[in-house]
Amino acid sequence: MEGKMDSSRSAAEIADLLGAWPRGGGPLYRRLADTLRELIDQGTLTPGERLPSERALAAALRISRTTVVSAYDSLRSTGILDSRQGSGTRISSRVAPVRSDGWTASGNGNPMYRNLFQREEGLISTACLSTPALPGVEEAxxxxxxxxxxxxxxxxxxxxxxxxxxxxxxxxxxxxxxxxxxxxxxxxxxxxxxxxxxxxxxxxxxxxxxxxxxxxxxxxxxxxxxxxxxxxxxxxxxxxxxxxxxxxxxxxxxxxxxxxxxxxxxxxxxxxxxxxxxxxxxxxxxxxxxxxxxxxxxxxxxxxxxxxxxxxxxxxxxxxxxxxxxxxxxxxxxxxxxxxxxxxxxxxxxxxxxxxxxxxxxxxxxxxxxxxxxDELSRQRSDMLREALDHMEELLREALPSWEWKRPDGGAALWVRLPGVDARAYVQVALCHDVDLVPGAIMSAHTDGRHSECFRLPFAYERATQEELVWRLARAWRELDRYGPVAEEPVRLVV
Amino acid sequence: MEGKMDSSRSAAEIADLLGAWPRGGGPLYRRLADTLRELIDQGTLTPGERLPSERALAAALRISRTTVVSAYDSLRSTGILDSRQGSGTRISSRVAPVRSDGWTASGNGNPMYRNLFQREEGLISTACLSTPALPGVEEAxxxxxxxxxxxxxxxxxxxxxxxxxxxxxxxxxxxxxxxxxxxxxxxxxxxxxxxxxxxxxxxxxxxxxxxxxxxxxxxxxxxxxxxxxxxxxxxxxxxxxxxxxxxxxxxxxxxxxxxxxxxxxxxxxxxxxxxxxxxxxxxxxxxxxxxxxxxxxxxxxxxxxxxxxxxxxxxxxxxxxxxxxxxxxxxxxxxxxxxxxxxxxxxxxxxxxxxxxxxxxxxxxxxxxxxxxxDELSRQRSDMLREALDHMEELLREALPSWEWKRPDGGAALWVRLPGVDARAYVQVALCHDVDLVPGAIMSAHTDGRHSECFRLPFAYERATQEELVWRLARAWRELDRYGPVAEEPVRLVV
CATH class of the missing domain: 3.40.640.10 (Type I PLP-dependent aspartate aminotransferase-like (Major domain))
Structure with missing residues (x-):
């Protein structure tokens, strides 16, 4: 139940918690500072906890180091962060401790359901494997x-x-x-x-x-x-x-x-x-x-x-x-x-x-x-899923030929592997293209970054959504390919 | 979460847990043994736990001591109970320990919801303050x-x-x-x-x-x-x-x-x-x-x-x-x-x-x-409650003039005091008259038997049920009055 008091999370874990932080108006450093502040107010980040270095967080978020420096500075100026020589940047112990919500108790800091609370217009969220209601339900x-x-x-x-x-x-x-x-x-x-x-x-x-x-x-x-x-x-x-x-x-x-x-x-x-x-x-x-x-x-x-x-x-x-x-x-x-x-x-x-x-x-x-x-519901749902899967595989094979996955036996998602690429970095780019992805490392009880090349991709969308989704994913993929794992500020500002 | 391992419950607490045990067929000692066995199988009573003496349990259940002796004997003969000179009767540690359900973790051993699992034909249960649905719900x-x-x-x-x-x-x-x-x-x-x-x-x-x-x-x-x-x-x-x-x-x-x-x-x-x-x-x-x-x-x-x-x-x-x-x-x-x-x-x-x-x-x-x-629902419900309360108070004043209560400001129950009488004893008698009552001691975080003279009596029943309920309660009250707190076997067998 209790938040971590003296642990430090990796830059990648902080990036997961920050979620769709770049969305909205105003300068980028301010949006980052505001989102960090929210995580502290909510008790997700706790007093005394150490934050990653400016360089590490910048790399994880694919933004310039100066943006992170400005964000940390502004939080320091209001007494929310402390920096001491040699001990890095910590959340000030003068910040009133808040009750933890147990949200991060598993050590994973699960951002999977984050989007349920932060609904963003125009964002395609892949957090839940939702499927449209079948007509039989309304009849029942x-x-x-x-x-x-x-x-x-x-x-x-x-x-x-x-x-x-x-x-x-x-x-x-x-x-x-x-x-x-x-x-x-x-x-x-x-x-x-x-x-x-x-x-x-x-x-x-x-x-x-x-x-x-x-x-x-x-x-x-x-x-x-x-x-x-x-x-x-x-x-x-x-x-x-x-x-x-x-x-x-x-x-x-x-x-x-x-x-x-x-x-x-x-x-x-x-x-x-x-x-x-x-x-x-x-x-x-x-x-x-x-x-x-x-x-x-x-x-x-x-x-x-x-x-x-x-x-x-x-x-x-x-x-x-x-x-x-x-x-x-x-x-x-x-x-x-x-x-x-x-x-x-x-x-x-x-x-x-x-x-x-x-x-x-x-x-x-x-x-x-x-x-x-x-039996009728299961047949309808299964037919619907097979059709959606076929179409999704076709779209992905065409637009993202280097991606790897095994055709699933059932369910509503693909487990996609990005050979040689850290999925968390790709998740950050995808966010800029209005897709909220769940990185594979979240789907593991290991904390050693296993499944770092994977992410979960739901496919049970209507055709038009599938096509829009794959189009955005392909744009994000090309951007990652072009600018590498750490992009400069201008790229982010294009969004 | 864990069951008590070496504590002992009072006879009154065991009586609460036993609930409507005398109902059903067969000799009384067998029904008591079977119900104790069920509580052990369910993990409510745990291996190593001490049971009350035969005399104490007999008094709490208002049955003869020989019935409890026979029940304990039959459980001893199958290895479920152990008795050792000077240390009383315990649940055998050879009984496979079962996972506790946390049901009794509060120390109260709450029998309030027991009746939800053991629906008995013909029993009036007062465990829940249920109220009939208002017509507005169906319209909505x-x-x-x-x-x-x-x-x-x-x-x-x-x-x-x-x-x-x-x-x-x-x-x-x-x-x-x-x-x-x-x-x-x-x-x-x-x-x-x-x-x-x-x-x-x-x-x-x-x-x-x-x-x-x-x-x-x-x-x-x-x-x-x-x-x-x-x-x-x-x-x-x-x-x-x-x-x-x-x-x-x-x-x-x-x-x-x-x-x-x-x-x-x-x-x-x-x-x-x-x-x-x-x-x-x-x-x-x-x-x-x-x-x-x-x-x-x-x-x-x-x-x-x-x-x-x-x-x-x-x-x-x-x-x-x-x-x-x-x-x-x-x-x-x-x-x-x-x-x-x-x-x-x-x-x-x-x-x-x-x-x-x-x-x-x-x-x-x-x-x-x-x-x-x-507002309409609240008015309807309040009118209904006032009417039910008036009628219930009238019935009780007539049939049970020695009972005491304060007219409630709202809600659906009376908090009744039985001057000079242990409500748990009355609850046992009421059970024989097909009413399941919740004794006052259950409604307290104290474990010192406070509110022992009180019990909760819901009143939001239809008129016919109110009348049947009060008639049964009055019969039980007369029986308690006539035979005192410990009755002999024949009284129980009348049921």
């Missing part, structure tokens, strides 16, 4: 209002585990996918994200080792980091998280939890093979390590998709499966769920009571009806 | 579906702080109540409960002193206890939390937060006076102690109601106001919000991202429309 809502409303309004009490009809529908849904399930194994949540949060609350405490995929989904790394978990990152191959790596991690670290995204991995789009699912299930049973299977993207398939990992787990394995209809149906619905052994489901539903008592009834009733047309 | 839902749906479905991104139109509507709503507010001060949450949780996450950590009302709302005491907060309970008078008590608590404990329910206090129904609101606001400004004003019941007035406490706070005070439409409109909606200084609202919305990314859009759009008819 209208059916609920036409047919279910009186019964819903008469519900006299809260349902912390979820509306009974929905728990039954979810259990039946798993039954139909080869995973026999009873309603008491289900807890309905406010999206898959809350389900992962509740599981983290139950299984992780300060210092708990947790096996995670590397790269992995920054949103969930964030919330586990916020609980103080200690990450044990394991790489992926094209069948999913590496089995040998997981076995070694279990032997060496006795993890409290293994967190994986089998269908489909975010950000790489990898689908975990049946063999790997079986291997993880057996490992859970043999070593008594619970597995959290986050399948928020299930049903968004480019190729065929096997049943959940839980379906391959032998007796004695503890697998918790998390899903949602946010991606397949509509992000605005915010209904997800978890499936766990019944006694764990009961305990998780008590965490739900502490979190927010229970979920809203209307959205749960809509979800009952959406599950009734799940 | 139909309007949203008729008019707002296409725009909602086109929303391309998450809104962690809330749908912009709703934040604006809430800001305007406060403006109209004498509390000028900008939308960036608002964070929309999944009910008032989540708002209190987010504030606790930001302000409280393990050991943080927090001033709370005594008695207070067990649901929120629970979630603060789950964060490891240290409670500093301050009593109330008929103007609200005692000002002198708060000043003394601030001087002695330097609390990180003052948690209060000014409109209306749960469980007493007290409305905080304007003078007391002003006093607390000034205290916050002078000592730099933030105040969390939980007004989940605002608008449910028996008498007139002043503006929020925040409206009386001078410059420099940090007051966070929490509200919801769950009580006034419909509990199934689960839309609440908080109003805070803008920089704190930003930090709280980041906690919202970690919790569940953002709230559902449909319910937020419905809330926009409900705020447009807030």
């Amino acid at each position: 809502i209208r059916e609920v209002v036409a047919e279910d409303l009186p019964a819903l309004m008469a519900e006299g009490s809260y349902h912390p585990s979820g509306l009974p009809a929905l728990r039954q529908a979810i259990a039946d849904h798993y039954g139909g996918r080869g995973l026999p399930t009873t309603p008491d194994q289900i807890v309905v949540t406010n999206g898959a994200h809350q389900a992962v949060n509740l599981v983290s609350q139950l299984y992780l405490r300060k210092g708990s080792p947790v096996v995670v995929e590397d790269p992995g989904f920054a949103g969930c790394l964030d919330l586990m980091g916020d609980r103080g978990a200690r990450f044990v990152p394991v790489p992926l191959d094209d069948q999913g998280i590496d089995g040998t790596g997981v076995r070694r991690a279990v032997a060496e670290h006795a993890p409290h939890l293994i967190y994986t995204m089998p269908s489909y991995h975010n950000p790489t789009g990898t689908m975990m093979s049946v063999a790997r699912r079986r291997e993880l299930g057996e490992l859970s049973a043999r070593h008594g390590v619970p597995v959290l299977e986050d399948s928020a993207y299930t049903g968004m398939r480019v190729a065929d998709e096997p049943p959940p990992l839980a379906a391959f787990a032998p007796r004695g394995a503890e697998v918790i499966t998390v899903e949602s209809l946010s991606k397949i149906g509509w992000a605005g619905l915010r209904v997800g769920w978890l499936r766990a052994p019944a006694e764990m489901a009961l305990r998780l539903s008590r965490r739900k009571v502490l979190a927010d008592l229970a979920g809203p009834l209307l959205d749960q009733a809509v979800t009952v009806r959406l599950l009734g047309r799940y | 839902i139909r309007e949203v579906v008729a008019e707002d749906l296409p725009a909602l479905m086109a929303e391309g991104s998450y809104h962690p702080s809330g749908l912009p139109a709703l934040r604006q509507a809430i800001a305007d709503h406060y403006g109209g109540r004498g509390l000028p507010t900008t939308p960036d001060q608002i964070v929309v949450t999944n009910g008032a409960h989540q708002a209190v949780n987010l504030v606790s996450q930001l302000y409280l950590r393990k050991g943080s002193p927090v001033v709370v009302e005594d008695p207070g709302f067990a649901g929120c005491l629970d979630l603060m206890g789950d964060r490891g907060a240290r409670f500093v309970p301050v009593p109330l008078d008929d103007q609200g939390i005692d000002g002198t008590g708060v000043r003394r608590a601030v001087a002695e404990h330097a609390p990180h937060l003052i948690y209060t329910m000014p409109s209306y206090h749960n469980p007493t129904g007290t409305m905080m006076s304007v003078a007391r609101r002003r006093e607390l606001g000034e205290l916050s400004a002078r000592h730099g102690v933030p105040v969390l004003e939980d007004s989940a019941y605002t608008g449910m007035r028996v008498a007139d109601e002043p503006p929020p406490l925040a409206a009386f706070a001078p410059r420099g005070a940090e007051v966070i106001t929490v509200e919801s439409l769950s009580k006034i409109g419909w509990a199934g909606l689960r839309v609440g919000w908080l109003r805070a200084p803008a920089e704190m609202a930003l930090r709280l919305s980041r906690r919202k991202v970690l919790a569940d990314l953002a709230g559902p859009l449909l319910d937020q759009a419905v809330t926009v429309r409900l705020l447009g008819r807030y």
Whole structure:
């Protein structure tokens, strides 16, 4: 929860936190000073913390050193920064300490959701893998209002585990996918994200080792980091998280939890093979390590998709499966769920009571009806994704032939590699071309700059947006190519 | 988070946890053994924990000692309990330790929400102060579906702080109540409960002193206890939390937060006076102690109601106001919000991202429309409550003339005092008459059995339910009167 008091972040990490700072009017140094000031006011940067040198920050932001010098000077003149010979520039300890928001607790300082708070006109943000609502959702809502409303309004009490009809529908849904399930194994949540949060609350405490995929989904790394978990990152191959790596991690670290995204991995789009699912299930049973299977993207398939990992787990394995209809149906619905052994489901539903008592009834009733047309939704969404992927790959191959990626098995993003180029530098250039990208280093529990050549590129946009996006990305790429990793002021001012 | 390992709970606390255990078939000792077994399986009772003596538990449950002896014997024979000369009966350390759910972390072992998980046919549960949905809610839902749906479905991104139109509507709503507010001060949450949780996450950590009302709302005491907060309970008078008590608590404990329910206090129904609101606001400004004003019941007035406490706070005070439409409109909606200084609202919305990314859009759009008819809803709800209160008071005065209560200023419950009688004993008898009551001791951060003569009695039921409830309560009261605090087996078997 507490901000870092005496640590120092790298220039690249500060650049991530600064986000779209050059946007807006006025001199560049002032915009930089103002954005630094905001980060201090918000408690993201804390009193006593050391800032990078002028030279390092200038390089990371691709601006001239004099701009950073002017920005630091102006903050020094108002007592916000201190500089002492030999100890560099620090945030003044006279700045009133503010409560930290835990936002940077994971050590990553996740800028992925930054854009949700700083909406910028004209900027294409790639922070969220949002997909447009399918028409079936609107139909389901209208059916609920036409047919279910009186019964819903008469519900006299809260349902912390979820509306009974929905728990039954979810259990039946798993039954139909080869995973026999009873309603008491289900807890309905406010999206898959809350389900992962509740599981983290139950299984992780300060210092708990947790096996995670590397790269992995920054949103969930964030919330586990916020609980103080200690990450044990394991790489992926094209069948999913590496089995040998997981076995070694279990032997060496006795993890409290293994967190994986089998269908489909975010950000790489990898689908975990049946063999790997079986291997993880057996490992859970043999070593008594619970597995959290986050399948928020299930049903968004480019190729065929096997049943959940839980379906391959032998007796004695503890697998918790998390899903949602946010991606397949509509992000605005915010209904997800978890499936766990019944006694764990009961305990998780008590965490739900502490979190927010229970979920809203209307959205749960809509979800009952959406599950009734799940196959149709999944087919529509998958067709839409395949088409968008084909078009995006075509555009990228043409405009950015040196970029590398593996065609994903599902999900809504490409994991792009920029051979020989630091993606963070490219992210800075892309910002000047009105695209907010998430650099690969953010998608890792490692703090050694791994995946520095990669970034995540969502592709599930309409054609016109795809074309505009790739056009901007190509312009930014040419600029990076022409001016190298550190550009001079005039380039920035063109924006 | 961790269960108690070597503590021992009082017989009364075990009785609270056992809940409606005598219900169902089979011999009484078996039902008791089975329910104890369930509590162990769920991790509520933990290996190594000592159980009360047979005599003490028998007295607390109002059953014969031989029943408890038989129950303990049967659990000993299967290795679940251990008894050693001189050290009493303990849960065997050979029982596999299970992960605790944090349910009992506050030390209270809150059975208030137990009934949400154990729905019993024919039982009248008083655990939640639910109120039936008002017709305006259904109208608002139909309007949203008729008019707002296409725009909602086109929303391309998450809104962690809330749908912009709703934040604006809430800001305007406060403006109209004498509390000028900008939308960036608002964070929309999944009910008032989540708002209190987010504030606790930001302000409280393990050991943080927090001033709370005594008695207070067990649901929120629970979630603060789950964060490891240290409670500093301050009593109330008929103007609200005692000002002198708060000043003394601030001087002695330097609390990180003052948690209060000014409109209306749960469980007493007290409305905080304007003078007391002003006093607390000034205290916050002078000592730099933030105040969390939980007004989940605002608008449910028996008498007139002043503006929020925040409206009386001078410059420099940090007051966070929490509200919801769950009580006034419909509990199934689960839309609440908080109003805070803008920089704190930003930090709280980041906690919202970690919790569940953002709230559902449909319910937020419905809330926009409900705020447009807030005065009408509040008037309807208040009329309904006054009528229900009048009738309930009349029924109680006639059937239970020795009971004492103060007519509440608002809210939906009476705080009843049973002169000379331990409410926990009465709760046990009431259970046999199919009423699940919440004993007063649960509603306190003190663990010394304060408020032992009191219990919370919701009154916002339809007339027929009120009459049935009072009839059952009166039967239970006569039984307690006739057989005293410890009844013999045959009385229990009558049920």
